[in-house]
Amino acid sequence: MTLAQHLLLVVHSGAETTPHLVEADAGLPQLAVMDVAATRGDGIFETLSVASGHPQALEAHLSRFERSARMLDLPAPDRGVWRDAILAVAERLAEYEESWIKTVLSRGIEGQPLPTGWVYGTVSPDFRRERTEGLGVVLLDRGYRSDVAQSSPWLLAGAKTLSYAVNRAAVREAQRRGADDVIFVSTDGLVLEGPTSTVLAKRGERLSTPPSEFGILPGTTQDDLFHAASDWGLEAIVEPLTPDDLRGADAVWLVSSVRHAAPVRAIDGAAMTVDAALTATMNGFLRSRRS
Known part of the structure; x- marks a missing residue:
């Protein structure tokens, strides 16, 4: 069995028994072809980074996992079981400086009452280029207003669902335009x-991010960086941002659990300043987390 093939299944056996783990x-x-994870993308997931066997932002990811489950009317995940599964997989990855773990919960087999869940992990890709040279991004219209979470909650804006076809299509569109990634605009x-x-x-001494009330996923990596911002002389602010705010910023980043902080070097082909020093500080902080 190669490292990438280590898997720990989280099995929900029904209300009358305790969920248990099967390696x-x-x-x-492993997955039945009638599972709605495959046929409908009806489920949720989380991806968290692991530093030398230590899952990072573990409790924040578990909380967000529970939040997504509520939004999709899925059974509440047994937090202790999922934590145990994550820790067991992380232990297998202890010899690697950077790796990642994914948790998945689907509604299960079509027409049956039990959900399906699993946890797996592997070594992270090499993101040195993205973290140093940065990303070219394009701005793409997401197709709905910033109040979509309030006006149309059935669209599940802000839930981390398995339905990622639109997200992948957006990245392919960015690549067709000669860019690496996307920033969605309402x-x-x-x-x-x-x-x-x-x-x-970053605009002056303000480090800003858009509000999650705009129907976006609350960022665990962003939250950790905001808690550290004062140590770097920055004021962390959650506030609305426009495309012009980004274009006029001193620096812009896309931050995520596995890639960490990737500076934006261009927006729609227009060059942006890469703050190499602050980027290195951010990524050093993110790699050093042990919880």
């Missing part, structure tokens, strides 16, 4: 998030 080989078939002209990341902008 399996990810290189062998139809009423406000900055939202990346397909797999949170947006940060």
Whole structure:
């Protein structure tokens, strides 16, 4: 079994029994073809980084996992079972400086009452280029207003669901335009998030990010960086941002659990300043977390 094939299944056995863990080989078939994870993308997930065997922002990821489950009317995840599964997989990754773990919970087999859940992990890709040279991004209209979470909660804006076809299509569109990634903008002209990341902008001594009330995923990496911002002489602010705010910023980043802080070097082809020193400080802080 290779490292990438280590898998720990989280099995929910029904209300009358305690959910338990079963280890399996990810290189062998495990998921039923009628599971709605595959047929409908009806489920949720979290991805968290692991530093030398230590899951980072573990409790924050578990809380967000529970939040997404509520939004999709899924059974509440047993926090202790999922934590144990994550820690067991992380222990397998202890010899690696950077790795990642994904937790997945689907509604299960079509027409049956039990959900399906699993946890797996592997070594992280090499993101040195993205963290140093930065990313070229394009601004793409997400197709709904910034108040979508309040006006249309059934669209599940801000839930971390398995339905990622639109996010992947947006990245392919960015690549067709010669860029690396995307920053979504609402139809009423406000900055939202990346397909797999949170947006940060530095303007003077302010480090800003858009509000999660705009129907975006609350960022665990952003939250950790905001708690550290005062140590770097910065005031962390959650506030609305426009595309012009980004273009006029001293620096912009896309931050996420596995890639960490990737500076934006260009927006729609227009060059942006890369703050190499602050980026290195951010990524050093993120790599050094042990909880």
